[in-house]
Amino acid sequence: MTAQPPRRIVLGTGNAHKVVELTAILGPLLPGVELLRYDGPSPVEDGDDFVANALIKARAAARHTGLPAIADDSGIAVAALGGEPGIRSARYAGTGRDEDNRALLLERLAGRSDRAAAFVCAAVLVDGDAELTVQREWPGRVLEGERGEGGFGYDPLFVPAGDERSAAELSAHEKNAVSHRGQAFRALVEAMRERGLPVG
Numbered sequence: 105m106t107a108q109p110p111r112r113i114v115l116g117t118g119n120a121h122k123v124v125e126l127t128a129i130l131g132p133l134l135p136g137v138e139l140l141r142y143d144g145p146s147p148v149e150d151g152d153d154f155v156a157n158a159l160i161k162a163r164a165a166a167r168h169t170g171l172p173a174i175a176d177d178s179g180i181a182v183a184a185l186g187g188e189p190g191i192r193s194a195r196y197a198g199t200g201r202d203e204d205n206r207a208l209l210l211e212r213l214a215g216r217s218d219r220a221a222a223f224v225c226a227a228v229l230v231d232g233d234a235e236l237t238v239q240r241e242w243p244g245r246v247l248e249g250e251r252g253e254g255g256f257g258y259d260p261l262f263v264p265a266g267d268e269r270s271a272a273e274l275s276a277h278e279k280n281a282v283s284h285r286g287q288a289f290r291a292l293v294e295a296m297r298e299r300g301l302p303v304g
Contacts, residue, residue: 114140116165116175121256126289129280130174133293144168154178154191154226155237162230172231174292178285180258182246183220185212190224193258202257206250209261219246223262223271227288229296236295240287244271255279 113134115126123141130139147164151157157177165173179193189196189209197204213219223242228235243265250260252272259271264282271279280286 111136112138112140112171114142114165114169114171114173116142116161116173118142118146122176122285125276125280125285126174126176128276129286129289130293133290140169140171142169142173149177149191151177151191154224155228155239157191158226158228159230159235159237162228162235166230172229174227174229174289176225176227176285176288178223178225178288180209180221180223180246180262182209182213184216184218188212206258206261209246209258210248213246213248219248220244221246221262223258223284225284225288227285227292229292229301231301234299234301236292236299236301238288238291238295240284240291242282242284242287 115123117123117126127139142165144165145168147160149157149160151160154177158175161177162173162175165175177191179190181187181190189205193205194200197208221244224239226237226239228237244263247261247263247270251270252260254274254276255272262271263269264271271283
């Protein structure tokens with residue numbers, strides 16, 4: 105009897121940091137599933153919320169590859185800035201550079217005592233006609249300066265609620281266990297199981 109080939113799912117992102125995180129999070133949850141990196145054209149993310157942008161990415165990856173696609177859209181929402189940078193987190197400073205985005209966030213929060221924030225992640229699956237979406241948050245606060253060498257994006261500025269370390273000071277395992285992205289993708293896999301979709 106021949107073994108069945110592994111089910112393949114494409115990760116709808118061109119962000120190398122996200123690919124590493126998603127592989128670490130999803131690998132144990134999807135045994136027997138081959139997670140492929142998307143290498144097609146980047147779609148225009150012109151949705152008006154995290155779920156809409158995540159679906160744009162997953163639909164584009166599914167169309168390009170003909171495979172089920174998983175994607176996310178995530179960012180940091182700062183209360184004192186009315187939820188900014190939100191869905192514009194990766195493009196906040198307009199340069200595409202994480203360090204510039206962090207610098208602009210610090211500049212706009214200068215002198216403010218209310219530094220409450222949350223990382224937000226919408227995770228989605230597009231599998232033929234089936235579309236599943238979940239969204240989770242990771243509350244915390246924004247520091248007055250960067251701390252830590254790990255992570256990416258706004259991690260050096262973000263201290264999760266109940267911790268004194270920045271997200272960039274957590275190990276990858278610690279971060280994935282509690283982060284917005286870890287929470288969202290664990291919930292997505294559970295939703296896949298509840299819908300009877302193959303998960304390995």
